Amino acid sequence: MTLGMWVGLLAAAQVLLPSQIEAIDPSDKVWLMGAVTTSGAIAAVLAAPVMGALSDRTRWGFGKRRCWVLGGIACCAAALLAMSRQSSVVVVGICWTVVHGGVGGIHAVLCAIIPDKVPVHRRGTVFAILGFAQPLGLVLGTLLVSGLSVRVGYPVVAALVVVLALPYALIGRDVPASAEPTPVGRWLPDPSALGRDFGWAWAGRFAAQFATSLATIYLLYFLRDEIKVGDPANGVAVLSLLYTAGIVTVSLVVGRISDRAEKRKVFVILAAVLMAGALTGMALVPTWPMAVAAATALGAGYGAYLAVDQALATQLLRSKGDRGKDLGTMNMSTSAAVAIAPVVAAESVAYGGYPMLFLLAAGMAVLGGFLVQPIKSVR
Template identity: 40%
Template sequence: MKQAVERSATPSPDSPDSPDSADVFAEPTERVRAGWTGGLSLATLAVFMAFMTPIQILLPLQLEHIDPHGKDTALSVVTGVGALVAVLANPLAGALSDRTTSRFGRRRPWILGGAVAGAVGLVVTAAQHSLLGVTLGWCVAQAGLNAMLAGVTTPIADRVPVAQRAEVSGWTGIMQSLGLVLGALITTLLVTGVWSGYGTLALLTVVLALPFVLRHGEPVLPRALRPDWDARAIARTLWVSPRRYPDFGWAWLTRFLINLGNALGTLYLLYYLTDSVHYADPGTGVLILTVIYTVCAALTAIPVGVLSDRRGRRKGLVLLSAVIMAVAAVILAFLHSWVAAMVAAAVLGAGFGVYLAVDQALVTQVLPQAQDRAKDLGVINIANSGPQVLAPALAAPVIAHAGGYTGLYLATALVTVAGGFLVRRVRGVA
């Protein structure tokens, strides 16, 4: 068995049958096809559409109806508790995925199961008429969607060769922004009402997961190679020592700071358009800026991903993306006009597109052990959700006491650039 596990060949990822289980920990060498990338991208789109649309649109509307005077505090409570669930659920689901010996593989059961659980959570949330009920329903949705996220983020490390990872990461990465845009369009133009919005998202979450789950097999984990299935052992693995694995630690910190900058820059965008730009319809303005941002991210993610794969270089492009995003923040800091906001959205999108493709590829190259890929990527994903909790606590005092929106966007630029420069501390990736 040991000799079999050490084989380097990887079966075709487009086979409907499960590939040879002996290759479960092998470093992938065969390029994945467009159908595989498309299926994974659709599943990723489902996750982020279900994540972002309630936070941006459905939860605020629902909570405004429940408590018109305390809606802001209520939204903070619901999203804050949900983010805490996400921080815990993602690496835990990843650890369980790494230990799954199903004949359908390690990732697909969690993608489909997480999609179903997330859909149930969305439907439960829609039926609530109290702050406590909405909070509990959203926690169920977050737990399910984070289990699904653990499943969709790992196949790139499992199945895609290093020389193709930035390209594939570009396709899956732009699904984050596209999910928000499509979710907003669906819940504002195609359906009306909170219940129909949640219901439509729940249905799409499951439907969009099916192509990847049903069409693309994966190696089965033999029971003899399964890591310890013990609560204490799993809990111990959730801590990844930055001293023992410094590249992993620096990659985590880089992602945390860049995502913190992104969270700071977007958190009060609606109020920025209202108070500083004086845009007549700030809600529509945010949607327009999001579309501009998404289009520009899509235009840079794939070409830069291909370039990064061909050159075999990641760190310089991560730093470049951070600098570009910081430029967008500086524009918002000093030029308070609608035209400047649109230019900043385009620049920010271009920079974030580069970042989405290259940073995800870099992260997959610093994972400590092949048998813990999903868990380790779950730990990395804390650097995505953690800033969403921290940003409100940092942004409010900056706006109040350190220069208003100019101070906020300058802080955004500084944090983002700091994250970009820290990627240079990663030694094992060019």
């Protein structure tokens, strides 16, 4: 289920969408790519807490979480199909807004399932396993579409999104919703009710995701324009595979160690520092061998960060009845970072080239790690 969601978003974002925009307007591809991805990310920011809150309150027999997840999948698949025939940046942007907004809402609902069913001492491990879906989706998606045209690639991705959702649709089970009536005000995010520790975690995740978004949004253009790779789409697929290898190798190990040690913050900080080191290497030595090494190290750091940080976030939740909404609020940090990053990335490339872009990403990664240090309620 999660794999299908990431296939739909990342295969399009890394290969199909930049190729489509470049074909429509090659001279303004950087700015147009930034505008389209920003619109999608804004939709994800809004969709995450809304769909999370709706899943908290839904009492349908089909499942309080499942119905919203499958509805989001259907919207994403339909929008991906529509994108395959578009030659207008405006229409592409509208379709991408639906895709990314759907993924933002789906992710919030899926994250709420973990604290519904998994005890605290196992969440690092479970989130590590769940985290495999994102890089695997990136690799699977890019490998599938790297040799395909836009008209063929989008339908292939849409079909895969639907197929991978079928097991969850057929056998997924949810924890029943509370029968208590919900005040209207509790449907909206309330930062004051979530506490200061939640705010530090939100800011830390925003910074770390901002770093990752800066580093990856123009990867295809970086390989083509800076490193001069002969086949940049294939290069993205190779780096995605190495990135995935780093995540898979490290995240499960770190998640288990974090569970057993009953500590989260130190692992988040170490993971962020590793990410920063990889990004600094990309900035200072823009060569294919460095890109290969940096992709592996960045994957290892990001995988460890995701596994532990998501487990940390679930330990900061105050209300069982608001898990979907509150984790949706936490996921707003990711979507907000993705929304802002394209604009900042475009400015960075315009004024300082790709070295400035990767150095800025490295600084944000470090900041993302150390912002969790003030958290008091989790070790």
